[in-house]
Amino acid sequence: MSVKQVAEYEASDGAKGNTIMGMPVIVVTMRGAKSGKIRKTPLMRVEHDGSYALVASVGGAPNNPDWYHNIVAHPDVMLQDGPVRKPYHARLVTGAEREQWWQWAVEAFPTYDSYQKKVTREIPVFVLDPA
Secondary structure, three states: OHHHHHHHHHHOOOOOOOEEOOEEEEEEEEEOOOOOOEEEEEEEOOEEOOEEEEEOOHHHOOOOOHHHHHHHHOOEEEEEEOOEEEEEEEEEEOHHHHHHHHHHHHHHOOHHHHHHHHOOOOOOEEEEEEO
């Protein structure tokens, strides 16, 4: 599903394939942690003051998503929000900064709250700042 969605999103400059569960998405292009190959993933749009959050929830699964490891290994990514594509640098946030971004993430996609309640791990949050 995500390969088709990403292709549709990119071909239409974000006019199509731009939601998951009725909520807006962005497309993040990254390098594979082990393969080094280009990977593209649609993720929920959580934006604040020109920076974005990537929430590694996997729907409340017990383990981090594959893309989490890609970002840790290669934090420089390309983000597409609608027609705008820009480079960003990702950093894992903790403490008070994570809590603030978590609040913004839940405002953007309230289901994140139920995902966190399903797991014992703290769901990781990356912040992407313009490169």
